[in-house]
Amino acid sequence: MHRVVGVPNVTPTYASSNTTLSQLKWIATNSMTTSMLNPTQLQLLEVADLTPLNLSPEQIAEMATKLDASLLSDAQLVGFLQICNALYRGGEPLITDLAYDQIFLAELEKRHPDHPYLQTVEPELAFAGKTVLLPEKMLSTEKTYTADGIKKWLARLEKAAEDIGIDIESLHFKSTPKLDGYAAYDDGNLLYTRGDGRKGTDITRVFERGLIVGGNGLRGQGAGEIVVNQSYFASHLADTFDNARNFQASIIKEKDLGQHALEAIQNHAAVFYPFAQLPQWQGCAQDLKANLADIITQALSSVDYDVDGVVFEVTDEVLKNHLGATRHHHRWQIAYKNNIETAIVTVLSVTPQTSRSGRVNPVAELEPTRLSGALISRATAHHYGMVKEQGIGIGTVIELTRSGQVIPKIERVITPQTPQIPEHCPSCGSDLVWDSDYLYCLNTTQCPAQIENSIEHFFRVLANNDGFGGKTIQKLHAAGVSSVYAIYQLSLEDLMGMGFGEKTAQNLLAQRQLSQSLAIEDWRFLGAFGIHRMGLGNCERLLQHYRLADIFQLTVEEIINIEGFADKTAAAVVESLAKIQHDFQQLYQLGFNLITTPLLSEQQQNHSPIAGKIIVFTGTMIHGKRDVMAQQAKRLGAKVATSVTGKTDFLVTGTDVGAAKIAAAIEKGVNVISEDAYLALLS
Structure with a gap:
């Protein structure tokens, strides 16, 4: 049974700017998205002439499921936004408004505040007529x-x-x-x-x-x-x-x-x-x-x-x-925008899912229920401690809420039932162990889910290649490939022997080559190994103090001395680095095109004219891409920001920059210079 309560019967709840983004990630285990696009969605993309974006339906669905815009290249990000807009306008939404606005659109604005896509109205689909x-x-x-x-x-x-x-x-x-x-x-x-x-x-x-x-x-x-x-x-x-x-x-x-x-x-x-x-x-x-x-x-x-x-x-x-x-x-x-609906829903089952870290997460399978225009059939139960304590099992009656048209959330348990707590990993069958409220599979080297998710994580974080999605990696693993390094040893004959067609195999080899040849930051390469408590921000922070080749010799005390690393985090980092050292060295020696993070000690000694300055690049650059210019500025000791404040030292302008933006910067006391003047300053 379920009863939907519409917007008019509730008091609006304001979203918190501190929690919204992390809550949005919950959707990765919920049912707004599917593993593939449906025929109508494919037809809409064809009508919108978006097929030349070179994103396969599997890749599009995967992006919608992961909801992590930081892992996409600029071209992928803009292409995905165009696709989501076309499907929304056509009545077949792929993701929700809030996910579109605060994950993907926000990421584009953070990277390129003046990107043309942000400055224009998202187009409606074209229909028959003049x-x-x-x-x-x-x-x-x-x-x-x-x-x-x-x-x-x-x-x-x-x-x-x-x-x-x-x-x-x-x-x-x-x-x-x-x-x-x-x-x-x-x-x-x-x-x-x-x-x-x-x-x-x-x-x-x-x-x-x-x-x-x-x-x-x-x-x-x-x-x-x-x-x-x-x-x-x-x-x-x-x-x-x-x-x-x-x-x-x-x-x-x-x-x-x-x-x-x-x-x-x-x-x-x-x-x-x-x-x-x-x-x-x-x-x-x-x-x-x-x-x-x-x-x-x-x-x-x-x-x-x-x-x-x-x-x-x-x-x-x-x-x-x-x-x-x-x-x-x-x-x-x-x-x-902040619509809220609630529904009284019956839980059909609770499905355990093993993540890359070995944590086994409970997903509540629900009686299909319509909330805010979407049919919801799954919701996260957060952790098995909650399942055990609140009695979430077959037949449990819960109150489900969906805030901001994005987050299907178990608000409260109305009628508890006996929960089914798994004793074995759903992926490999190993015994599970409790750590606080969480269940873990410790079979890190042989658990299929951990292996496949770790390989997928590596290529996704590099963000300079396509092709190594979940389905491909499952097929590789089924054929005996159990590490990222093993993928880099495969030949065309190997891939074809695993059941890949010649064209697909050639494409995989080409994408693999791109992952090595296209330049990426060394902190992104480090982050691709999925080190515990080491997100991309912490990876960059660590490499601002130590070279990539030296981090495996660091002690807990040395890491604690870096701002932002507490005692427990430092200890976990040292332990995790020791675990991945062998895999890291194997891949590092293959020769990836890594951009070295400037050490803070070198930046302080840097006598370049922009050392220590805060710089914002805006507009379309003539002599180079803004991303490349930003990386160069960082190497010369500058701090690169995405928006102008009173602390900004230079606003470097390309073409197509609005007069209002320049006037606002001048009013704040910012030194506004052209791209040519900036390059002259460096020389």
Whole structure:
């Protein structure tokens, strides 16, 4: 049994900027993604002309399952964002909004703040019909997942108002529910898709099919969304369509309407709803700050359509014109997104899964339950200590929550049952041992799951090659390959003898060669070995003090003296380094193209003109890639940042840099120089 409780029945809970990202990683064991793309998703990618991105369906699904953007190359990251956007627009989402925004989009912004993908509106899929210029731009909306984000936005607006002499007390704001439908624009004559925000596709045919306008029913009210009534979807469409967006897309793209779409239009359950007709709250900034939670709750429950947030905007036209817009969004508008749903669900079973570290994690298999538009059938139970203590087993009744449309979480156990605690590793059958709340398999050298996950981790962290995904590694391991080093010894004949076709085998050898020839940082190479308590940040920190070849002789005391390494961490690092030393030396001697991390002691003695300076690179560089320039700057003793602050020494500008960004840097006292001036400075 399950009972879904919708957004209107809950109080909004604000996301924490300190915990959101780590919580997002939980999704890796949950069911938003699958091991392969379905036929409809593949067709959407073909329509969107994204097949030339050279990412196989298996690689795409793997990226969506891992949800670790830091392991992707720049090209993979941008390609994956394009793919996720196309599937979302087509009603077949691969990952959730929050994962898209705060994992993958955030990673791109961290690496390349001025990347063209961040500066433009994510395009809608092209449908049959002529492409025309929109009567006015339909930009995206700036998003935040926290109450603090709304307050910072208000502070920016108040500062802007003060700068142009507008009385802050006179400012008025309004909020409306953020419809989760299909964006369109109605000028009274034609109806357009949003397209890329500037040009859209003529879909006036949907009105000719009988689609009505929501609210007062009048045409020509500008921007809005094609939506379907929530209660109608639940009673008439939920068994046929995975989510409302999937159905909404069918209204637009079907040449001949299917029976479900035709009936929804005839019953006026599917409509084009202009934003101008949405119920709204209006008030001053003080009222907005004081009553934010109530305003959000009211907006979320004000319409019987899917809502994925609340849009806030200032109404003063002079201030709006002053603030203007980026190529991506209006500065006078922001969307708060944080939907929560709960459901009472029965646990069907608890499945143990062995990780790379040997930890055996429990995954609760659930009665399929729809939350926030996705069908959830799995949720993490965190660790077997929780399973044992709370009685999570077959028949356990739990309350499941999904916050921000991302995290399926066991909120509480309602009816406990006897848990089934595994005694043996599900991968190799070895006895499991308890360490605090966790169960571990200690058979590190022979456990298939640990071996395969470790090999996959190595190639994924290098992030300079493709081809060695989970399926490939499983096949290699089944043929007797049990280490990364063994993969580097394979010949074309070996691979073909293992069942790989000649073309696939040649591609694997080519990707293997790339992993050795393409330059990577030495700390990334070290991090690929999966050393306990040594994430990529700690690897870089360690190599800022000691050369890669010398780290295996380090003592606990020497590591403790490095800032950021506590006693327990240092002891674990020394122990783990000893375990991987043999494997490391084997691979290191193969001759990878490693970029040496500058030692802090050398940086302090470095007399280059940028030693000790904080530098930000922006725009498109003419004489070299920004990543390469950043690496060179680090070797010369500089610190490279991704955003300008009052502490920034140099903003190095390439082409296509906005005047506002340069002016803001100058206002902070930053020395703004061109790429040519920067290179002249170095020489």
